Amino acid sequence: MMLSVSNLHASVDGKEILKGLTLAVPAGEVHAIMGPNGAGKSTLSYVLTGRDGYEVTQGSATLDGEDLLALAPDERAARGVFLSFQYPLEIPGVPALTFIRTALNAQRRARGQAEITAPEFLKLARAKSADLKIDFDMLKRALNVGFSGGEKKRMEILQMAMLSPRFLILDETDSGLDIDALRIVSDGVNALRSPERAMLVITHYQRLLDYIKPDRVHVLAGGRIVASGGPELAHELEKNGYEQYEKAA
Amino acid sequence: MSLTTAIRDRDVTELPGKRDEDWRWTDLRGLIRKLPPPSEPFTADIGAGPFDALASDRRVIVNGRGADPIEIARGKNAIVAARFVSRGAGVHVARLNVIVGPDARLVLLESYESDSASISQASLTITLHPGARIERIVLAQDNAEAVNVSQAEVLHAARARFAQTVVTSGARRQRLETRVQHPGGNAELRLDGVYLLADKRHADQTTIVTHAGPDGVTAQLTKGVVRDQARGVFQGRIVVEEGADRTDARMGHHALILSDRAEVDAKPELEIYADDVACAHGNTVGALDEDALFYARQRGIPEAQARALLTEAFIGQVIDRIGHEGARDAVRAWVAERLWD
Numbered sequence: 001m002m003l004s005v006s007n008l009h010a011s012v013d014g015k016e017i018l019k020g021l022t023l024a025v026p027a028g029e030v031h032a033i034m035g036p037n038g039a040g041k042s043t044l045s046y047v048l049t050g051r052d053g054y055e056v057t058q059g060s061a062t063l064d065g066e067d068l069l070a071l072a073p074d075e076r077a078a079r080g081v082f083l084s085f086q087y088p089l090e091i092p093g094v095p096a097l098t099f100i101r102t103a104l105n106a107q108r109r110a111r112g113q114a115e116i117t118a119p120e121f122l123k124l125a126r127a128k129s130a131d132l133k134i135d136f137d138m139l140k141r142a143l144n145v146g147f148s149g150g151e152k153k154r155m156e157i158l159q160m161a162m163l164s165p166r167f168l169i170l171d172e173t174d175s176g177l178d179i180d181a182l183r184i185v186s187d188g189v190n191a192l193r194s195p196e197r198a199m200l201v202i203t204h205y206q207r208l209l210d211y212i213k214p215d216r217v218h219v220l221a222g223g224r225i226v227a228s229g230g231p232e233l234a235h236e237l238e239k240n241g242y243e244q245y246e247k248a249a
Numbered sequence: 250m251s252l253t254t255a256i257r258d259r260d261v262t263e264l265p266g267k268r269d270e271d272w273r274w275t276d277l278r279g280l281i282r283k284l285p286p287p288s289e290p291f292t293a294d295i296g297a298g299p300f301d302a303l304a305s306d307r308r309v310i311v312n313g314r315g316a317d318p319i320e321i322a323r324g325k326n327a328i329v330a331a332r333f334v335s336r337g338a339g340v341h342v343a344r345l346n347v348i349v350g351p352d353a354r355l356v357l358l359e360s361y362e363s364d365s366a367s368i369s370q371a372s373l374t375i376t377l378h379p380g381a382r383i384e385r386i387v388l389a390q391d392n393a394e395a396v397n398v399s400q401a402e403v404l405h406a407a408r409a410r411f412a413q414t415v416v417t418s419g420a421r422r423q424r425l426e427t428r429v430q431h432p433g434g435n436a437e438l439r440l441d442g443v444y445l446l447a448d449k450r451h452a453d454q455t456t457i458v459t460h461a462g463p464d465g466v467t468a469q470l471t472k473g474v475v476r477d478q479a480r481g482v483f484q485g486r487i488v489v490e491e492g493a494d495r496t497d498a499r500m501g502h503h504a505l506i507l508s509d510r511a512e513v514d515a516k517p518e519l520e521i522y523a524d525d526v527a528c529a530h531g532n533t534v535g536a537l538d539e540d541a542l543f544y545a546r547q548r549g550i551p552e553a554q555a556r557a558l559l560t561e562a563f564i565g566q567v568i569d570r571i572g573h574e575g576a577r578d579a580v581r582a583w584v585a586e587r588l589w590d
Binding site: 088 | 538539540541543544545546547549550551552554558559561562563565566
């Protein structure tokens with residue numbers, strides 16, 4: 001099992017948000033997490049990536065058997081965990097190219113690999129930005145500063161494509177995207193599907209799952225997975241809403 | 250009250266201190282109980298200066314001695330390094346006159362280099378003629394035990410441009426002050442600053458700009474990073490006198506405090522007595538953005554490197570405004586060296 005989460009409890013500011021969450025995502029699969037607002041969707045993504053202020057009080061999370069929770073955020077990234085942020089941060093003064101290259105080389109160093117050369121890096125950046133229809137000159141600007149919501153999301157997928165992670169978490173990646181941008185972003189994500197990779201797609205709406213087709217759908221309510229099923233579960237949720245699950249939770 | 254008078258008269262009661270409004274955060278009176286003896290002439294090798302490779306001409310002022318004026322004749326261009334060097338633990342004053350003729354250009358690359366607990370005062374008078382252009386880069390790399398005050402008086406001119414960037418790592422106590430008489434008349438002024446302070450260092454960047462005529466432009470951006478028990482001081486005053494209509498003046502001061510015991514004192518002041526004036530100031534003092542830090546770490550950048558990257562970028566926005574490419578690179582390298590260790 002690639003990602004294995006067992007009986008995970010986590011609190012923020014002393015308030016328990018995750019209350020015994022259990023989840024397994026094998027390599028090669030895309031799993032969707034759907035749930036109402038406040039169910040703990042973003043908390044799950046931050047706990048898996050190690051953000052400060054998210055305290056795990058019980059349970060475990062492993063990636064290929066390794067304890068994720070014992071690692072620093074950058075160590076998790078070097079092992080291939082990537083989070084596409086719901087609200088990507090602006091990094092004033094750091095051109096996107098500089099930021100991504102710094103990240104890529106830091107990950108490579110952590111894995112004992114040689115750093116990427118400048119020409120190799122630029123070639124990669126040109127190819128991937130063309131795939132995502134991002135103007136290359138935009139990568140010379142400070143990362144995300146003054147970018148529109150859609151541009152920021154595209155920039156997340158560009159970073160994902162360039163860093164080539166193994167375990168991808170997409171947190172509300174469709175929010176703020178119009179239909180054209182949604183298609184471009186989804187194509188970018190689908191291009192990364194492979195037998196060696198797994199994805200966790202966190203979303204409130206079923207719309208994104210028309211583009212990124214999940215193998216499994218889980219319903220997160222009240223801090224736990226309360227139902228799991230095939231892609232048809234997403235359609236049922238779209239039709240009937242989360243109410244029955246919120247009651248059950 | 251001035252350090253110059255105190256040194257000349259060997260009278261510590263002449264030192265500016267807490268009771269003087271403009272010096273309340275840079276108290277010399279309380280610090281210096283007794284003045285050390287005057288600095289001896291220093292004839293041994295002083296080593297290379299930070300801008301030697303970039304300059305076509307040099308002024309080296311050691312322990313207050315040896316300052317021929319810098320004069321750039323009408324229409325001429327020059328890049329001059331001016332080194333204020335202090336050797337030993339004495340007291341001394343230095344003077345330098347700079348005159349840039351009509352439509353002449355000067356890149357003034359100024360450095361402060363002390364090696365021990367000296368007390369020094371430098372006074373500069375910088376005169377621009379109409380259409381002149383000066384870019385002044387000041388790099389203050391003082392000793393941790395030194396006391397250094399530099400005061401520059403800038404006489405600006407119509408159609409002229411004066412741009413400066415003062416970069417410092419502080420000293421035991423240090424004040425880098427610039428006063429500008431701004432005639433308006435489409436004269437442009439840029440006054441920028443950077444301070445990077447660690448340990449118990451102190452740096453004070455004070456600027457006083459007086460807009461005396463209409464249609465003048467002033468742009469100011471100062472950024473600082475303080476850690477340990479260091480203290481940064483920014484005082485920026487812009488006075489727009491009666492009749493200095495259509496003045497456009499913008500001042501920004503932003504500081505990062507990286508430890509609980511570090512301190513930043515800031516006093517931005519706008520005094521406006523004219524009409525149709527566009528003036529603004531912004532002042533922020535805070536910690537590094539934790540959200541941005543997590544974002545960088547999530548991408549695989551280790552914490553120390555992420556902090557340095559974000560801090561360097563924060564300061565980089567000031568350095569980017571330096572026009573002379575060689576000086577910009579030299580300052581960038583100097584800053585990076587101090588942020589990464």
